[in-house]
Amino acid sequence: MFLLEHDAKTLLAAHGAAMPAGALLESLDFDTATLPAPPWMIKAQIPVGGRGKAGLIRTANSADELRAHARDILGKVHKGMTVRSCRVETRVGGADETYLSFMLDPVSAGVRIMVAAQGGVEIETLAATEGAVRNEVAMPRLHDLNACWARLTAGFAPHVAAAINSAGPALARAFLEGELSLLEINPLFVHKDGTWTAGDAKVVTNDDAIYRQPVLRALLEQRAAAYPEAYRKHRHGCDYVVVDPDGEIGLLTTGAGLSMMLIDELRATGLKPYNFLDVRTSGLRGDATRLVNVIEWIAEGKRVRVLLVNIFAGITDLKEFAQLLVEALARIPHIKLPVVARLVGTNLEAARDFLATHGIPVSTELGVALEHVRRKLA
Amino acid sequence: MTIYPRVDNTTRVIVQGMTGRAGRMHTRMMREYGTNIVGGVSPKSDVADVGGVPVFASCRDAVAATGATATVALVGPAQLLGAIEDAAHAGIKLIVTPTEGMPVHDALRARAVTREAGAMWIGASTPGIAVAGQAKLGFLPEASLLPGPLGLMSKSGTLSYEAGYRLVQRGVGTSVWTGVGGDPVKGTRYAELVPFYAADTQTEALLIIGEIGGNEEEDFAATLTEHRFAKPVFALIAGRSSPEGVTMGHAGALVHGGHGGWAAKKDALEAAGAQVFASLDDMTNAVAAWHASRLT
Numbered sequence: 001m002f003l004l005e006h007d008a009k010t011l012l013a014a015h016g017a018a019m020p021a022g023a024l025l026e027s028l029d030f031d032t033a034t035l036p037a038p039p040w041m042i043k044a045q046i047p048v049g050g051r052g053k054a055g056l057i058r059t060a061n062s063a064d065e066l067r068a069h070a071r072d073i074l075g076k077v078h079k080g081m082t083v084r085s086c087r088v089e090t091r092v093g094g095a096d097e098t099y100l101s102f103m104l105d106p107v108s109a110g111v112r113i114m115v116a117a118q119g120g121v122e123i124e125t126l127a128a129t130e131g132a133v134r135n136e137v138a139m140p141r142l143h144d145l146n147a148c149w150a151r152l153t154a155g156f157a158p159h160v161a162a163a164i165n166s167a168g169p170a171l172a173r174a175f176l177e178g179e180l181s182l183l184e185i186n187p188l189f190v191h192k193d194g195t196w197t198a199g200d201a202k203v204v205t206n207d208d209a210i211y212r213q214p215v216l217r218a219l220l221e222q223r224a225a226a227y228p229e230a231y232r233k234h235r236h237g238c239d240y241v242v243v244d245p246d247g248e249i250g251l252l253t254t255g256a257g258l259s260m261m262l263i264d265e266l267r268a269t270g271l272k273p274y275n276f277l278d279v280r281t282s283g284l285r286g287d288a289t290r291l292v293n294v295i296e297w298i299a300e301g302k303r304v305r306v307l308l309v310n311i312f313a314g315i316t317d318l319k320e321f322a323q324l325l326v327e328a329l330a331r332i333p334h335i336k337l338p339v340v341a342r343l344v345g346t347n348l349e350a351a352r353d354f355l356a357t358h359g360i361p362v363s364t365e366l367g368v369a370l371e372h373v374r375r376k377l378a
Numbered sequence: 379m380t381i382y383p384r385v386d387n388t389t390r391v392i393v394q395g396m397t398g399r400a401g402r403m404h405t406r407m408m409r410e411y412g413t414n415i416v417g418g419v420s421p422k423s424d425v426a427d428v429g430g431v432p433v434f435a436s437c438r439d440a441v442a443a444t445g446a447t448a449t450v451a452l453v454g455p456a457q458l459l460g461a462i463e464d465a466a467h468a469g470i471k472l473i474v475t476p477t478e479g480m481p482v483h484d485a486l487r488a489r490a491v492t493r494e495a496g497a498m499w500i501g502a503s504t505p506g507i508a509v510a511g512q513a514k515l516g517f518l519p520e521a522s523l524l525p526g527p528l529g530l531m532s533k534s535g536t537l538s539y540e541a542g543y544r545l546v547q548r549g550v551g552t553s554v555w556t557g558v559g560g561d562p563v564k565g566t567r568y569a570e571l572v573p574f575y576a577a578d579t580q581t582e583a584l585l586i587i588g589e590i591g592g593n594e595e596e597d598f599a600a601t602l603t604e605h606r607f608a609k610p611v612f613a614l615i616a617g618r619s620s621p622e623g624v625t626m627g628h629a630g631a632l633v634h635g636g637h638g639g640w641a642a643k644k645d646a647l648e649a650a651g652a653q654v655f656a657s658l659d660d661m662t663n664a665v666a667a668w669h670a671s672r673l674t
Binding site: 001002046047048049079080081104106107109110111139140176179181182202204206207208209211212229230239241243254255256257258259260261263264265267268276278282312313315344345366 | 400403404407455456479480481482483484486487489490493517519521532533534535536537538539540543560562563564567587589590592594597614616617618619620621622623624625626627628629631632634656657658
């Protein structure tokens with residue numbers, strides 16, 4: 001998952017990389033005594049880029065100013081993301097802005113390290129300039145990564161070289177230990193004495209490793225509300241994302257690719273899907289609980305008026321799935337969403353007959369199912 | 379790399395994890411399709427055979443007894459790296475791993491191990507590979523399989539089943555279907571199979587079913603140009619309307635800060651001469667039209 005900056009810094013610190021002190025504001029009800037020393041930076045915590053340009057990162061010199069910014073920023077929506085918290089840090093002044101990142105290199109099976117003596121918000125533009133960003137790929141072992149620093153910083157001003165030679169190994173360890181997919185520090189503030197401070201931190205974790213990553217697991221459990229998708233996957237074993245809070249069609253689907261495609265297609269024809277779902281029918285194992293959970297989540301959508309079931313799985317026994325679906329609906333009688341199903345696969349006829357007796361129309365063609373959906377919405 | 383995913387009904391295949399629930403079921407389904415399953419591997423089980431197929435303690439034993447050259451590993455994500463190492467060290471040249479949820483740092487290691495051993499690793503999180511009418515290694519459903527001239531590569535299982543099914547309904551079949559899988563670090567990427575599909579005489583056109591996240595579609599596009607790939611290329615890319623910053627099911631399907639977005643993939647593929655589609659109907663119509671035109 002893509003961590004919010006505050007959590008990224010907390011996670012890196014837990015893996016031994018020194019991070020600046022910061023506090024998380026989730027409301028206006030805060031005590032300045034619990035904050036690091038002023039002057040401050042106040043930064044909106046949302047998992048998308050362009051925060052600075054959108055006015056969601058600001059400076060504050062007094063508690064009143066900080067409170068005013070917090071009032072203004074909290075609740076703002078940027079790229080579809082609502083700001084629910086802000087990180088407050090001591091502002092770093094008079095430092096050079098450099099760049100340092102680690103990412104997986106899927107081609108070489110290694111880790112790509114990127115370093116630039118000049119970082120900051122224009123890094124993407126800079127990256128197009130020959131030689132402005134240096135990079136090297138090493139095998140994913142600490143000594144291999146650490147063998148790169150001298151070369152990567154050759155010719156840099158001494159204080160910049162010193163800072164990257166100190167930050168690099170600390171962050172390399174965090175990257176490997178934490179089994180991260182991406183770790184980017186931009187800007188990496190470099191002070192005149194060669195010490196450094198992480199200005200921002202962009203971290204993508206690998207949630208498949210969560211079973212052996214206690215730091216990540218603890219973070220996710222503590223901050224479940226900030227990562228509803230990852231938390232649901234961790235707890236319930238299925239992928240669920242609300243893609244449009246105003247959506248009208250709840251999707252009960254299996255398969256990530258097919259679910260994504262269905263959302264694209266519904267939107268292209270003017271329909272409004274509410275959620276993405278990979279329910280993983282193979283993981284149901286005769287228990288309707290996961291279906292009950294999913295339908296309850298979908299029913300939280302205030303405008304959801306129909307549930308579209310789309311199951312195309314070569315191995316799922318559709319009769320068994322149909323029985324679980326009916327059982328799930330019976331367990332939540334207060335949810336009265338009409339259901340439309342599109343099924344393809346093993347035991348289709350039996351599933352169709354069974355669902356028909358429960359008033360659920362089944363088609364094998366998606367187009368026909370969408371006609372049923374339109375009729376329910378009309 | 380000289381090992382290609384063109385299997386047939388004589389290719390000797392073993393199933394790692396054969397005695398488990400998924401192992402038993404898929405062994406049966408693959409055999410029913412025609413796959414030549416010659417053995418199973420289960421390090422801890424005392425089961426001697428599954429449906430008459432002998433079970434061994436390791437890949438080395440299985441290879442020694444059966445001469446297997448390919449494996450399908452149906453083990454849990456925490457056991458997958460070990461299973462791949464076992465297969466690679468036993469000299470197996472084609473390793474197919476449908477397991478979802480492999481830790482990505484394990485995948486880095488597995489990729490290094492398989493390349494060192496000269497094996498082709500397909501996966502993880504792959505629906506499998508199939509040569510229609512001959513053999514399948516993995517989960518690809520029969521309703522989506524028909525022998526034909528279309529090479530197919532896909533990240534997603536279900537989306538490619540749906541695409542294959544619709545194409546079958548229009549009479550379009552596949553030559554070699556390779557599910558590369560939806561993980562960000564994988565055994566074999568689209569781009570690495572371009573030379574194979576270019577040389578494969580039974581492949582007359584290529585369809586890739588991609589999705590947002592990562593840069594595989596872009597790498598594939600660059601490789602098409604580099605190799606002057608002359609066959610028609612069609613691409614269906616899912617996730618055009620997916621939100622930024624959220625993982626869409628597949629670990630690799632994550633757009634962040636402008637990386638891995640839909641538009642960039644479309645632009646790269648079109649620049650390489652591919653036709654790019656955002657809907658199953660449009661893709662199916664275009665491929666069916668190509669298929670009809672080649673007969674005239």
